[in-house]
Amino acid sequence: MLTRILAVVTAMLLIGSSTGFAEDWPQWLGPDRSSQWKASEIVDVFPESGLQVEWRAPVGLGYSGPAVVDDKVYVMDYLKKSGKVENNPGGASRLQGEERILCLSADTGKVIWEYKYDRPYDISYAAGPRCTPTVAAGKVYALGAEGNLTCLDAETGKLIWKKDFQKDYQAKSPFWGHAASPLVDGDTLYCLGGGKDSIAVAFNKDTGEELWHSLDHTETGYCPPTLITHNGTKQLLIWHPGSLNSLNPATGKVFWSLPLKPGYGMSVTVPRQQGDYLYVSAIGDEAAWIKLSGDTKPAAEVVWKGKPRSALFCCNSTPYIEGDTVYGSDIQSGDFVAVNLKDGSRRWSTKEVTNAGRRDRHATAFIVKHDEHFFLFTEKGDLILADLTPKGYKEISRFHVLEPTNEAFGRSVVWSHPAFANQSLFARNDKELVRVNLKK
Numbered sequence: 001m002l003t004r005i006l007a008v009v010t011a012m013l014l015i016g017s018s019t020g021f022a023e024d025w026p027q028w029l030g031p032d033r034s035s036q037w038k039a040s041e042i043v044d045v046f047p048e049s050g051l052q053v054e055w056r057a058p059v060g061l062g063y064s065g066p067a068v069v070d071d072k073v074y075v076m077d078y079l080k081k082s083g084k085v086e087n088n089p090g091g092a093s094r095l096q097g098e099e100r101i102l103c104l105s106a107d108t109g110k111v112i113w114e115y116k117y118d119r120p121y122d123i124s125y126a127a128g129p130r131c132t133p134t135v136a137a138g139k140v141y142a143l144g145a146e147g148n149l150t151c152l153d154a155e156t157g158k159l160i161w162k163k164d165f166q167k168d169y170q171a172k173s174p175f176w177g178h179a180a181s182p183l184v185d186g187d188t189l190y191c192l193g194g195g196k197d198s199i200a201v202a203f204n205k206d207t208g209e210e211l212w213h214s215l216d217h218t219e220t221g222y223c224p225p226t227l228i229t230h231n232g233t234k235q236l237l238i239w240h241p242g243s244l245n246s247l248n249p250a251t252g253k254v255f256w257s258l259p260l261k262p263g264y265g266m267s268v269t270v271p272r273q274q275g276d277y278l279y280v281s282a283i284g285d286e287a288a289w290i291k292l293s294g295d296t297k298p299a300a301e302v303v304w305k306g307k308p309r310s311a312l313f314c315c316n317s318t319p320y321i322e323g324d325t326v327y328g329s330d331i332q333s334g335d336f337v338a339v340n341l342k343d344g345s346r347r348w349s350t351k352e353v354t355n356a357g358r359r360d361r362h363a364t365a366f367i368v369k370h371d372e373h374f375f376l377f378t379e380k381g382d383l384i385l386a387d388l389t390p391k392g393y394k395e396i397s398r399f400h401v402l403e404p405t406n407e408a409f410g411r412s413v414v415w416s417h418p419a420f421a422n423q424s425l426f427a428r429n430d431k432e433l434v435r436v437n438l439k440k
Contacts, residue, residue: 025067057433057434064416075133078100093126138153187204189203201214227249289305401434
């Protein structure tokens with residue numbers, strides 16, 4: 001009897017040790033959108049021969065990052081049938097084609113199922129959908145560039161419910177397309193919809209029934225809905241181009257609102273919380289350190305605002321806070337920057353991360369922390385393992401994962417946030433999705 005008990009316990013320990021590293025990446029920025037990866041047995045330096053590429057799978061156009069749950073990878077893409085993608089920041093491209101949600105095997109890269117629909121595009125930088133699929137409780141939620149919201153069965157790809165923001169809310173798509181990845185909390189799905197009084201919309205995640213809609217502005221913006229908790233009260237942060245707003249997640253009623261107006265309507269990066277504070281940054285010299293207050297009635301006030309060539313102004317990628325320092329890609333200079341959160345002064349800046357030229361604005365690196373190191377995925381398709389400290393940037397290893405197949409400001413780029421799961425990196429460009437082994 002004792003032998004059988006020991007055998008069962010041993011088997012359970014083995015199962016636990018074999019699955020402990022396989023943390024899912026079910027949505028944009030990871031399990032809790034903190035940009036942290038907590039897997040075990042991960043490399044702390046890359047082999048001299050380079051990292052092992054497990055597979056490469058063909059995909060279409062898209063900025064949409066992958067999501068990984070168990071043994072499946074979910075990603076959106078676009079199959080263009082006609083028209084030309086012209087990345088003109090001042091004009092739109094008109095395309096005809098199909099938007100797709102793909103489910104692939106995480107082990108082999110083989111397609112398990114696909115769901116597609118015809119979707120003409122009339123947006124700027126039209127090379128595919130922007131939002132990372134959100135996977136929760138056996139369902140996949142995908143938001144296309146022109147406002148098609150789809151709920152699918154994660155196992156089979158069968159349609160459960162769908163919305164069309166243009167038809168259902170008379171919403172005009174943002175100039176650069178819908179880019180706010182849907183957020184699930186409990187039984188509720190939060191989205192940026194657009195339309196009158198419907199910048200933020202909450203749905204029952206299982207049925208698609210609208211629970212509430214809130215906020216009005218001439219532009220929708222691109223910043224994903226963000227949940228924070230302060231003094232025990234949950235707040236839903238919605239940043240549209242006119243203001244940063246805190247809502248009651250259950251009702252959509254506004255707790256507080258601060259006028260924060262980024263240039264070109266580009267509210268993109270999510271506010272980052274550090275205790276009683278938020279860091280918000282965008283193009284147009286709009287960066288702010290905000291203090292949260294209040295108990296049953298939340299409130300907020302600006303402590304300091306950034307000045308040109310100081311602070312950190314992020315756009316394509318969300319910054320990361322560690323202690324009293326915030327790190328990120330500065331849109332103005334193209335540098336990777338560290339800033340003192342006490343006063344907004346720069347601790348250091350470097351062009352080493354992206355090897356950006358003097359005029360390479362929007363040079364981008366996506367940041368994910370693992371243990372004491374950071375993984376940086378650059379717009380050139382490189383994966384970097386580095387140390388980020390208030391004293392400086394120290395590169396440990398670098399590996400070229402895939403080619404930058406898109407274009408911005410005359411240079412080749414890949415602007416898609418990767419996923420980290422199953423001891424691997426999952427990254428995509430406009431031609432392929434790649435799995436790279438990061439096991440120690």
